[in-house]
Amino acid sequence: MPTINYVKTKDFFIEKYTLKQPQGDMHYHHAYEIYYVLDGEREYFIGDKFFKVSSGDLVWVPKDMLHRTDGKGATRFLLYFKEDFLGEYLSEAAIERLAENQPFAFRADDEYADDLRSFFLVLLEEYEKGKNRNESYDPFLVARYLSELLFFIRTHENRYAKKASKAEDRMHHIVKYINENYPYELTIQEIADKFGITKNHFCHMFASSMGVTFITYLNTVRIKAACDMMKKDEDNILEISSKCGFCSQHYFYRVFKREKGMSPSSYRAQFRQKPAREK
Numbered sequence: 001m002p003t004i005n006y007v008k009t010k011d012f013f014i015e016k017y018t019l020k021q022p023q024g025d026m027h028y029h030h031a032y033e034i035y036y037v038l039d040g041e042r043e044y045f046i047g048d049k050f051f052k053v054s055s056g057d058l059v060w061v062p063k064d065m066l067h068r069t070d071g072k073g074a075t076r077f078l079l080y081f082k083e084d085f086l087g088e089y090l091s092e093a094a095i096e097r098l099a100e101n102q103p104f105a106f107r108a109d110d111e112y113a114d115d116l117r118s119f120f121l122v123l124l125e126e127y128e129k130g131k132n133r134n135e136s137y138d139p140f141l142v143a144r145y146l147s148e149l150l151f152f153i154r155t156h157e158n159r160y161a162k163k164a165s166k167a168e169d170r171m172h173h174i175v176k177y178i179n180e181n182y183p184y185e186l187t188i189q190e191i192a193d194k195f196g197i198t199k200n201h202f203c204h205m206f207a208s209s210m211g212v213t214f215i216t217y218l219n220t221v222r223i224k225a226a227c228d229m230m231k232k233d234e235d236n237i238l239e240i241s242s243k244c245g246f247c248s249q250h251y252f253y254r255v256f257k258r259e260k261g262m263s264p265s266s267y268r269a270q271f272r273q274k275p276a277r278e279k
Contacts, residue, residue: 002212004028004066004220004259011085012142014120014127016077024069026211028224031080032099033061034149036120040074045210046103048175050168056113057160058106058153065103066220068211077120081146089143098150106153107160119149170195171209174202175217182221183245188214222246223259230268237264 002025009031019042035044036058044051044059046067053059054074061067063082086095108116123145127137164172174195178186191214192202206214222244229240241252241264256264 002026002207002216004212004216006260009080009082012081012127012139012146014077014079014124016075016120016124018073018075019069020073024211026066026068026217028064028066029080030063031082032063033059033067034077034079035059035061035069036077036079036116038075038077038117040076041072042069042074042076043071044069044103044105048172048179049103050164050172051103051105052163053105056107056116058116060100060104060106060153062099062101062103064224066217066224067103070211077124079120079123079146085139086143086147089140090147098147098154100154104158105160105162106158108152108156109159112152112156116149116152119145119152123149167205168209171205174206175210178214178218179221182218182225183243185245185247186218218245219255220259223256226252226256226264227260227267230264237268240264 005025005027007027007029009029011031016038019040035042035053037053037055039055041052041054044053044061044067046059046061047065051057051059052071083095083099086098090098123142126141126145129135129137131137174191177191177194188202189199192199195202197205203214206217210217212220226240226244229235229243230237233240235243238249241249244252246252246255253263256267260267262270
């Protein structure tokens with residue numbers, strides 16, 4: 001049965017790679033992701049938004065946001081970075097201005113397209129210098145080039161044209177509704193009725209678009225919310241499970257352990273032992 005995976009990432013990583021598989025699994029990570037298409041076409045689902053991208057398009061994935069790819073193969077740059085990596089060189093306020101918390105696709109004006117591509121080429125070259133010599137890369141130079149890339153994205157006009165189909169637009173509204181109402185009781189029948197489709201059609205459409213079942217997706221959204229609460233709130237675990245939409249504490253414990261590999265109490269204790277931001 002398809003699942004939603006947590007992917008552990010480095011503080012900074014970049015690669016150039018040609019994708020051949022039609023689908024990627026639904027996943028998330030504690031790092032920002034930038035995806036730049038050199039050649040080919042790809043579809044991205046991030047949060048509750050769909051993006052169809054091709055050569056010259058860039059996709060921004062905020063940290064901890066559920067996402068997956070689909071469609072035809074593509075040659076692309078994939079870049080991850082964590083706030084802590086830039087935090088060595090930039091202020092927290094500067095990082096907040098550069099690192100957007102909402103997903104988007106970006107396309108530069110034709111006259112700046114080569115400039116955008118060059119940022120990824122320089123970053124990859126600098127990152128691989130150390131690897132080829134069995135040394136670590138120079139984090140100062142990488143952070144500098146990465147900051148310039150982020151500043152470019154934030155200050156240049158976005159020419160990306162949204163190309164969502166009617167079915168994708170409907171899925172956007174369905175997923176948005178789930179993300180906003182996960183603390184309440186949600187059933188397949190209720191959502192199917194709300195959006196004017198049959199229960200069977202809803203199940204097929206959701207699994208086809210998201211790569212996971214409705215229940216798997218809903219449980220992951222609720223568990224992610226519970227994890228955030230355990231980091232910030234003083235509520236006990238029973239109260240947190242209820243606030244996140246679980247009507248049974250036993251079911252909450254079972255789903256949590258399956259998702260995180262440990263009990264809720266162990267997760268909270270582990271997090272509280274680390275004063276710094278979770279890696």
